[in-house]
Amino acid sequence: MEFSPVTANLSPWEPGVFSLAVYAALVAGLLCLILFLTVWLGDKKDTPEKLSPYECGIIPTGLSRLHVPVPFYLVATFFLIFDVEAAFIFAWAIAFRPLGWAGWLRISFFIIVLLVSLLYLWEKGALEWAPTYRIRPAKKTVS
Amino acid sequence: MGAHLPHKAGKENRFLSAVDLVVNWSRQYSLWPMFFGLSCCFIEEAAVLTARYDLARFGAEVMRGSPRQADLLIISGTVFKKVAPVVLKLYEQMPEPKWVMSMGSCSNSGGMYDVYSVVQGVDQILPVDVYIPGCPPRPEAILHGLMLLQKKIMQERPSRRIFHLQGGTQGTVTPIRVDGVTKNRDARGPGFNGVPLRGTSVTPPFFWESRSAGMWTPPPRRIELSAAEQTLAQSLAARFGEAVKPAASSSDMPTFTVAGDRLKEVLGYLKYEAEPRFRRLDDLTAIDESTRKERENYPDYTLVYQLLSYENASRVRLKVAVPGPEPEAVSITDIWPAANWYEREVFDMFGLRFKGHPDLRRLIMPHDWEGHPLRKSYPDRATAMAPYTHEDARKIQPLDAGIYLRRPQGDEKLILNVGPHHISTHGLMRFMVALEGERITDIDMDIGYHHRGVEKIGERQSWHQFIPYTDRVDYLSGVSNNLPYLLAVETLADIKVPDRAKFIRVLLCELFRLNNHLISFATFAHDCGAMTPTFYTFREREKIMDIVELITGGRLHPSWFRIGGVAMDLPEGWKEPIDDFIKTFLARLKEYEAIITKNPIFEARTREVGYLSRDDALEWGVTGPVLRASGVEWDLRKKMPYSGYEAFDFDVPSFEDGDCYARYLVRVEEMRQSLRIIEQAAAQMPPGRYVTDEYRYSLPAKRDTLHDIESLIHHFINCTRGPKIPRGEAYQATEIVRGEQGYYVVSDGGNMAYRLRIRAPDFANVQAIPLMARGELLADLIAIIGSVDFILPDTDR
Numbered sequence: 028m029e030f031s032p033v034t035a036n037l038s039p040w041e042p043g044v045f046s047l048a049v050y051a052a053l054v055a056g057l058l059c060l061i062l063f064l065t066v067w068l069g070d071k072k073d074t075p076e077k078l079s080p081y082e083c084g085i086i087p088t089g090l091s092r093l094h095v096p097v098p099f100y101l102v103a104t105f106f107l108i109f110d111v112e113a114a115f116i117f118a119w120a121i122a123f124r125p126l127g128w129a130g131w132l133r134i135s136f137f138i139i140v141l142l143v144s145l146l147y148l149w150e151k152g153a154l155e156w157a158p159t160y161r162i163r164p165a166k167k168t169v170s
Numbered sequence: 171m172g173a174h175l176p177h178k179a180g181k182e183n184r185f186l187s188a189v190d191l192v193v194n195w196s197r198q199y200s201l202w203p204m205f206f207g208l209s210c211c212f213i214e215e216a217a218v219l220t221a222r223y224d225l226a227r228f229g230a231e232v233m234r235g236s237p238r239q240a241d242l243l244i245i246s247g248t249v250f251k252k253v254a255p256v257v258l259k260l261y262e263q264m265p266e267p268k269w270v271m272s273m274g275s276c277s278n279s280g281g282m283y284d285v286y287s288v289v290q291g292v293d294q295i296l297p298v299d300v301y302i303p304g305c306p307p308r309p310e311a312i313l314h315g316l317m318l319l320q321k322k323i324m325q326e327r328p329s330r331r332i333f334h335l336q337g338g339t340q341g342t343v344t345p346i347r348v349d350g351v352t353k354n355r356d357a358r359g360p361g362f363n364g365v366p367l368r369g370t371s372v373t374p375p376f377f378w379e380s381r382s383a384g385m386w387t388p389p390p391r392r393i394e395l396s397a398a399e400q401t402l403a404q405s406l407a408a409r410f411g412e413a414v415k416p417a418a419s420s421s422d423m424p425t426f427t428v429a430g431d432r433l434k435e436v437l438g439y440l441k442y443e444a445e446p447r448f449r450r451l452d453d454l455t456a457i458d459e460s461t462r463k464e465r466e467n468y469p470d471y472t473l474v475y476q477l478l479s480y481e482n483a484s485r486v487r488l489k490v491a492v493p494g495p496e497p498e499a500v501s502i503t504d505i506w507p508a509a510n511w512y513e514r515e516v517f518d519m520f521g522l523r524f525k526g527h528p529d530l531r532r533l534i535m536p537h538d539w540e541g542h543p544l545r546k547s548y549p550d551r552a553t554a555m556a557p558y559t560h561e562d563a564r565k566i567q568p569l570d571a572g573i574y575l576r577r578p579q580g581d582e583k584l585i586l587n588v589g590p591h592h593i594s595t596h597g598l599m600r601f602m603v604a605l606e607g608e609r610i611t612d613i614d615m616d617i618g619y620h621h622r623g624v625e626k627i628g629e630r631q632s633w634h635q636f637i638p639y640t641d642r643v644d645y646l647s648g649v650s651n652n653l654p655y656l657l658a659v660e661t662l663a664d665i666k667v668p669d670r671a672k673f674i675r676v677l678l679c680e681l682f683r684l685n686n687h688l689i690s691f692a693t694f695a696h697d698c699g700a701m702t703p704t705f706y707t708f709r710e711r712e713k714i715m716d717i718v719e720l721i722t723g724g725r726l727h728p729s730w731f732r733i734g735g736v737a738m739d740l741p742e743g744w745k746e747p748i749d750d751f752i753k754t755f756l757a758r759l760k761e762y763e764a765i766i767t768k769n770p771i772f773e774a775r776t777r778e779v780g781y782l783s784r785d786d787a788l789e790w791g792v793t794g795p796v797l798r799a800s801g802v803e804w805d806l807r808k809k810m811p812y813s814g815y816e817a818f819d820f821d822v823p824s825f826e827d828g829d830c831y832a833r834y835l836v837r838v839e840e841m842r843q844s845l846r847i848i849e850q851a852a853a854q855m856p857p858g859r860y861v862t863d864e865y866r867y868s869l870p871a872k873r874d875t876l877h878d879i880e881s882l883i884h885h886f887i888n889c890t891r892g893p894k895i896p897r898g899e900a901y902q903a904t905e906i907v908r909g910e911q912g913y914y915v916v917s918d919g920g921n922m923a924y925r926l927r928i929r930a931p932d933f934a935n936v937q938a939i940p941l942m943a944r945g946e947l948l949a950d951l952i953a954i955i956g957s958v959d960f961i962l963p964d965t966d967r
Contacts, residue, residue, distance in 0.1 A: 070266035084256035084591040096607035
């Protein structure tokens with residue numbers, strides 16, 4: 028099969044972009060219409076009870092502005108790092124044939140570096156959710 | 171359903187009428203009920219969702235967990251004063267338009283719970299569209315209620331409201347009812363003000379000339395102490411001398427009166443040194459002795475401590491006299507940490523303070539409640555108190571969770587309420603957790619949202635009349651609840667139950683065990699993310715309900731056992747459905763297990779989660795499957811057989827792991843064992859009477875009443891004011907589905923109990939939840955709740 032770049036269909040200099048613009052406008056219009064209708068048609072009675080947050084029927088304690096624990100931040104960071112790297116790999120996969128073996132070698136090196144860093148993080152305990160609070164006795168397993 | 175609009179054609183704008191039609195039609199077939207249950211009724215509401223009744227046919231099967239996504243609130247069950255503010259808040263947090271269905275007698279009018287803690291009709295705080303009668307209503311009744319609501323929706327005029335025009339109606343418009351103006355809480359109807367309710371003249375403390383006082387009964391049962399118990403009595407006498415006095419006679423277990431100042435020594439001795447050691451604090455409660463007939467023989471208050479020894483399966487009761495009017499005793503929380511809740515309960519209900527208690531505050535009643543309900547001077551009926559109003563529900567909010575979980579200054583842990591309204595709390599229970607990330611660092615519980623005042627009701631209903639209330643204590647166990655109560659009464663009055671009645675009782679109790687474990691299986695799996703089992707297990711459950719209905723005529727609450735036996739003989743053709751059921755059930759159970767037992771997601775959610783050690787389980791008085799999952803092979807049916815269980819061949823499953831998965835395995839295995847018992851009971855059903863012929867206590871057979879005058883007289887007396895039970899006390903516990911449920915009945919020689927105490931298995935099990943949950947993830951708490959499988963009317967009573 029002849030290789031043809033995917034980008035060919037998206038060339039801005041072809042009239043195809045017009046239909047894209049119309050489509051975008053339609054989507055935006057529909058969104059506005061739906062938002063307007065829900066706001067206008069919906070019956071609203073804003074009482075303090077109704078505007079208060081739902082927490083199983085109880086008035087919540089404290090504010091929602093808390094110091095977020097570090098593990099959440101770490102997970103977010105790792106996700107970002109590994110996700111961005113995935114973007115490189117996808118790009119390479121699309122250009123798999125033109126890049127040839129040279130590309131394959133380079134991306135393999137890239138992936139290995141990634142794996143090594145992942146193992147390093149694992150080893151460091153960065154993937155542990157939190158320190159274990161309690162040590163459980165060893166137990167028999169049920170057959 | 172046809173669209174019959176009530177307006178006159180031509181007057182209303184045609185366009186608006188057309189919009190009305192379309193909007194109403196759409197709304198009536200797409201109702202979104204909130205996943206909201208208060209008590210027993212919700213079980214029938216859940217049954218409506220499943221295959222046999224199939225709510226999906228009405229387009230209303232999608233239950234929403236949050237009020238923000240729901241437009242139909244079905245108040246299924248008893249509305250308690252403690253939970254009423256929550257119900258109101260949830261209602262107000264629902265979007266417009268919204269509708270309300272009141273389901274069941276309790277929600278409609280308070281029903282059989284005319285008691286201090288129950289709102290006498292939810293329409294006093296919320297507007298209601300449709301009332302469904304029944305206790306609980308059958309699933310068909312719910313469907314009927316839904317169809318009525320659909321009809322009502324079809325008659326609304328929403329279009330004017332939608333287009334911001336004048337007029338039009340949608341949602342609930344019925345006004346809230348006000349007692350004395352638009353409704354009357356008196357069940358007899360209006361106009362009876364000042365006329366006391368029937369029977370109130372004989373209810374303590376204001377009884378005069380009760381005819382029971384003039385009746386003769388044989389003395390209460392009297393036991394001979396066994397050799398081990400005599401040794402125990404001697405060792406206590408040798409060690410404590412005058413401070414420990416054995417009771418003159420006892421109907422059930424060795425009983426001692428202990429001097430208040432030596433109590434802790436005696437308890438410490440019994441727990442650590444005595445032979446055998448009494449390791450479990452079985453129960454701790456109090457009696458207000460102020461309205462005894464022979465007042466001079468009793469102190470103001472009596473504290474009752476009941477201990478259990480695992481070593482030789484025996485119990486002992488200690489009684490301590492406490493003088494009033496501001497009674498105070500010593501706390502034993504340093505000997506048994508499990509005494510914490512028991513002492514708080516006694517403080518809450520009797521106003522009896524405990525010196526040295528770490529945290530003595532109300533446990534069951536709301537924090538700002540006035541008075542102590544189980545004192546004899548406290549009114550028992552809600553109708554004798556001021557009506558609970560919409561304003562009350564708005565004002566009296568549950569305490570802030572920050573007060574329960576005390577934090578050091580500057581601590582910024584997230585504090586989260588799980589419950590009282592939550593899909594996974596299995597009822598009205600409030601967990602408060604302090605979270606560090608997702609990790610639970612601290613947890614406390616607020617119970618009492620389901621307190622139905624059963625113990626107080628027991629003091630005003632005759633011995634027979636109280637039976638229906640026991641059914642509702644653990645609403646998934648049905649008649650199994652009748653059994654411990656009746657056994658206690660039968661022990662006290664020394665009533666012999668015929669073999670056939672014993673077998674019938676066992677048969678039904680085990681059917682209800684299956685019923686509960688099937689639901690538990692489904693809800694536990696549901697809590698861990700598997701929706702499917704619900705639809706399967708409810709199929710088998712309906713079959714069990716069919717059998718129960720064939721035999722008893724009822725579903726959830728048959729109230730079918732009677733003093734001395736059961737209400738009637740087994741009907742013709744009772745055996746075939748049971749045999750059919752036995753044939754298919756094992757294969758079905760295998761099918762269910764195939765979905766869940768080896769399911770990797772389920773295992774990941776439950777294995778090594780919610781660990782409860784063997785020692786903790788013994789120490790905290792945990793019973794039932796939770797205890798057996800912690801490696802203790804303890805089942806009252808084997809250890810202290812009752813009602814003929816010794817005649818049956820079955821095993822007691824137990825597992826060592828002590829985690830949620832082990833609890834699940836115990837229940838699955840118990841289903842197999844229950845089936846074995848059912849098979850044996852059905853096959854070996856002995857002939858003979860189904861109820862004792864001691865007509866002094868039981869309800870005489872109708873045929874006998876037509877032949878001899880004695881039976882006729884007893885029939886008359888026992889049906890009206892009820893039998894007289896000799897003065898004394900007795901405790902009997904049975905292994906109901908959740909553990910040991912025991913009834914401690916105290917009779918003052920009247921036609922109703924002087925004090926009725928329920929030792930609830932879940933009270934102890936729930937108190938132990940922090941041991942399992944601390945240090946786990948928030949999501950694990952849900953698995954733990956599912957695996958403990960508690961039920962709130964049993965916890966709160």
